[in-house]
Amino acid sequence: MRKHNQKSWGKTHSSTSLCYTSQEFNEKLRSKTKSGLPIGLGRSYGDSSINSQGIYFEVESSKKIEINEEEMYATCSAEVSIGELERAAIKRGFFPPAVPGTEFVSIGGAIASNIHGKSHHISGSFGASVIELELITSSNETLKLTPNSVNSKYFWATIGGMGLTGIITQAKIKLNKIESSYVVVEEKRAKNLEQLLDLVKDFDKKYLYTVAWIDLSGSYSGRGIVSGGNHAKISDLSLKLRKDPLLIKNPGKLMIPDLFPTWFINSFTVNIFNYCWFKKPLQNGQQHIRKFLHPLDSARKWNNIYGKSGLIQFQFQIPFGEEKFLRKVLNMLQENKVASFLGVLKSFGHGDQSFLGFPQPGWTLAVDFPAKRTDLLPKIKTLMQEIAKINGRVYLTKDSILEVKEFNEMYKKNMEWKRIKSEIDPFKYWRSDQGARLGLC
Numbered sequence: 085m086r087k088h089n090q091k092s093w094g095k096t097h098s099s100t101s102l103c104y105t106s107q108e109f110n111e112k113l114r115s116k117t118k119s120g121l122p123i124g125l126g127r128s129y130g131d132s133s134i135n136s137q138g139i140y141f142e143v144e145s146s147k148k149i150e151i152n153e154e155e156m157y158a159t160c161s162a163e164v165s166i167g168e169l170e171r172a173a174i175k176r177g178f179f180p181p182a183v184p185g186t187e188f189v190s191i192g193g194a195i196a197s198n199i200h201g202k203s204h205h206i207s208g209s210f211g212a213s214v215i216e217l218e219l220i221t222s223s224n225e226t227l228k229l230t231p232n233s234v235n236s237k238y239f240w241a242t243i244g245g246m247g248l249t250g251i252i253t254q255a256k257i258k259l260n261k262i263e264s265s266y267v268v269v270e271e272k273r274a275k276n277l278e279q280l281l282d283l284v285k286d287f288d289k290k291y292l293y294t295v296a297w298i299d300l301s302g303s304y305s306g307r308g309i310v311s312g313g314n315h316a317k318i319s320d321l322s323l324k325l326r327k328d329p330l331l332i333k334n335p336g337k338l339m340i341p342d343l344f345p346t347w348f349i350n351s352f353t354v355n356i357f358n359y360c361w362f363k364k365p366l367q368n369g370q371q372h373i374r375k376f377l378h379p380l381d382s383a384r385k386w387n388n389i390y391g392k393s394g395l396i397q398f399q400f401q402i403p404f405g406e407e408k409f410l411r412k413v414l415n416m417l418q419e420n421k422v423a424s425f426l427g428v429l430k431s432f433g434h435g436d437q438s439f440l441g442f443p444q445p446g447w448t449l450a451v452d453f454p455a456k457r458t459d460l461l462p463k464i465k466t467l468m469q470e471i472a473k474i475n476g477r478v479y480l481t482k483d484s485i486l487e488v489k490e491f492n493e494m495y496k497k498n499m500e501w502k503r504i505k506s507e508i509d510p511f512k513y514w515r516s517d518q519g520a521r522l523g524l525c
């Protein structure tokens with residue numbers, strides 16, 4: 085047990101409490117404490133990993149990663165990071181089907197948020213690659229849950245369940261075979277939103293990985309750059325790269341210090357950055373998979389550039405056919421002079437059986453803005469009401485402002501989830517500030 089200050093990635097929420105390891109959890113500790121919340125690497129932006137009225141649990145660090153080459157899966161302890169899994173898998177010629185934009189996410193956090201990656205249109209969310217998971221419940225039972233068995237409802241309630249069903253301690257993750265640790269990349273510029281969406285659709289047909297950077301500044305035309313990529317085969321590689329086709333690259337050590345003033349990110353600086361980024365030379369050809377999938381990891385703690393007051397990320401999803409809503413968001417940002425340098429647009433493929441999972445077929449857009457822009461909150465809330473009306477959703481792992489009414493409209497299976505939670509957590513022990521705000525615990 086240790087004293088721990090848990091902080092969200094957006095730096096907008098924090099709480100100091102005791103943090104125990106998963107092995108220390110027992111019924112005595114449960115009955116002595118008000119509530120508990122499992123935590124991973126703190127990459128969720130809002131209040132989903134904050135429990136201001138209880139204690140925390142982290143998975144005992146064993147860094148277990150065992151790869152079954154024949155059956156193509158890895159067994160990992162839940163504190164292992166996505167990057168650690170990737171590197172262990174690459175060594176043996178494998179790669180996980182779905183990984184997020186940063187490698188500093190734990191397996192437990194990836195399952196609890198049912199994260200998606202650039203491959204969602206083909207591979208689905210992280211939950212689709214989980215073969216089995218182990219969960220410590222509030223009754224201190226360790227359950228082995230699988231997607232298609234008698235206990236599958238607990239499995240699907242835990243996938244995307246935001247840590248509110250118990251502590252995930254281990255999981256078996258499917259792996260895909262790869263020939264190299266490189267990706268053959270194509271990038272194209274789009275002049276406006278309509279072109280950008282068309283290019284993404286086009287790239288989705290050709291590439292396993294697709295993502296678009298959208299310029300949320302200047303004239304807010306929706307211009308941007310679309311990147312697509314497929315795993316490179318040995319025959320795609322230059323002679324030099326063929327010498328070590330499964331080369332492993334470790335994350336960079338550059339650390340952004342916590343010295344930036346809160347005004348550093350403003351429409352002037354973002355306009356300049358976005359102008360230069362839009363004009364940057366396009367990356368076409370072979371690229372190491374780490375650089376392609378986790379570009380932001382070249383600078384650790386980049387959230388510090390927003391200064392002490394931090395940032396908010398608003399990520400939502402809307403169904404195909406509702407593209408005009410994206411224009412509405414661009415207009416709102418323009419009218420309020422919100423320039424964002426990390427606008428990310430992607431299309432989603434099929435959803436899954438999870439009760440609180442975020443992705444469903446359509447578009448997703450993520451917008452970052454300084455948290456000190458509190459004047460924007462009512463406008464974002466209005467957009468959230470519209471998102472709910474058009475059957476869209478706000479991503480829980482990025483959220484700190486969604487209200488119960490809209491949440492209920494967006495996540496229609498939440499009542500079923502709550503029934504399952506009451507079965508698997510009869511002591512109502514697992515709690516987060518977000519869960520309390522949205523009536524989930």
Ligand SMILES: Cc1cc2nc3c(=O)[nH]c(=O)nc-3n(C[C@H](O)[C@H](O)[C@H](O)COP(=O)(O)OP(=O)(O)OC[C@H]3O[C@@H](n4cnc5c(N)ncnc54)[C@H](O)[C@@H]3O)c2cc1C
Nearest residue numbers: 124125126127128184185190192193196199200246247252
């Ligand atoms: C730079 C950056 C890029 C990102 N890119 C993407 C992306 O491309 N796609 C995407 O989907 N997400 C993305 N995210 C969000 C991130 O993947 C999720 O927030 C993820 O859940 C964080 O995992 P974590 O280990 O940091 O967990 P934490 O932030 O510590 O916790 C997140 C949630 O998981 C629960 N949890 C954590 N560990 C466990 C466990 N062992 N058992 C049960 N519950 C647990 C917590 O209770 C909490 O509800 C990004 C985040 C950042 C900072």
